[in-house]
Amino acid sequence: MTAQVEEIRLNLPHIELAAHLYGPEDGQPVIALHGWLDNANSFARLAPRLPGLRIAALDFAGHGLSSHRAPGASYLLWDYVADVLLVAEQLGWERFSLLGHSMGAIVSVMLAASMPDRIERLALIDGLMPYTGEAEQAPAKLGEALRAQLALPDKRKPVYADIDRAVQARMRGTGAVSREAAELLARRGLMPVHGGYTWRTDSRLTLPSPLRLTRAHALAFARAVQCPAMLVLAEEGLLHVEPNFASLLEGLSFEVRLLPGKHHLHLDDEAGAQAVADCFNPFFAIP
Incomplete structure (x- = not known):
């Protein structure tokens, strides 16, 4: 399914971010947030199936066509939360909804919880909470992160001889995706280098977190x-298969839908994208 897409740049005080704009200018404002190491093309199949919405699908900092953070800066979840709020400010959106997948869903929950006066609706795909760690693990986790930072200058991103090899690697990567999904992500995520192609993503994105909630x-x-809030879970995703995940949903007022598919069910194929859209369209249409 194709739709007219506008490429935009958002000049925040500290960084330039890239985004795709979908839908009518007077549509309901929605900021769409992709998962870790993905990019705005994560919503290339879903966004055209959500009529009546004005969707700004971001490339998070360090991803896709967005700039990398300055030397010494971090890629912690709350840094992304602040970026999204500044994007809304630049777009002139006082009240808006969030559409998030995986890490984007986690960032969405954190922003909705901390700024409830700004968020209209929360549409989540196979993501809810970050990986957690308890207090006694904090010193060891910080040490691991510091050692990784010291080793970063010697770290090299893989170079693929051609685009097809990069696509195959993405198919096997974290949150394995279909070939078509990998090709969509590669269109926005690859750049030519000596010897072939590599991913645009900032190498610091793969560093261990210095602190976990x-x-x-x-x-x-x-x-x-x-x-x-609505949470769409994939039967073969990262959440539904987690032990005791059902107990996490207790006490939450989220509407939960379980659909066939893997972690990227909204991107892997047309049927999955339509199934997710069939959940979210009535959700966004409620007065």
């Missing part, structure tokens, strides 16, 4: 969401 922190964000 505790389980109590993560649950507090999810429970603080006040706006209408």
Whole structure:
């Protein structure tokens, strides 16, 4: 399914981000947030199936065509949350909804919980809370992150002889995707280099986190969401297969739908994208 897409640049005070704009100018404002190491093309199949919405599908900092953060800056979840809020400011959107997949869903929950007066609706795809860690693990986790930062200058991104090899690698990567999905992500995520192609993503994105939220922190964000929220889970995704995940949903007012497919069910094929759209269209249409 094709749709007219506008490529835009957003000049925030500290960084330039890239985005795709879908839908009518007077549509309901929605900011779409992709997963870790993906890009705005994550929504290339889904966004055209959500009529009546004005969707700004971002490339997160360090991803896709967006700029990388300055030396010494970080890629922590709350940094992304602040970026999204600044994007809304630049777009002139006082109230808006969030459409998030995976890491983008986590960022969406954190923003909706912390700024409830700004968020209209929350549409999530196979993502809810970040990986957590408890207090006693914090010193070891920080040490791991510091050692990785020291080793970063010697780290080299893989170079693929041709685009097809890069696509095959993405198909096997974290959150494995279909060939068509990998090709869509590669269109926006690859750049030519000596010897072939490599991913545009900032190498710092693969560094271990220096600090993780505790389980109590993560649950507090999810429970603080006040706006209408829908969570679409993939039967073969990263959440539904997690032990005790059902218990995490207890006490949350989220509407939950379970659909066939893997973690990128909204991108892997046309049927999956339509199934997700069939969930979200009535959700966004509720007065």
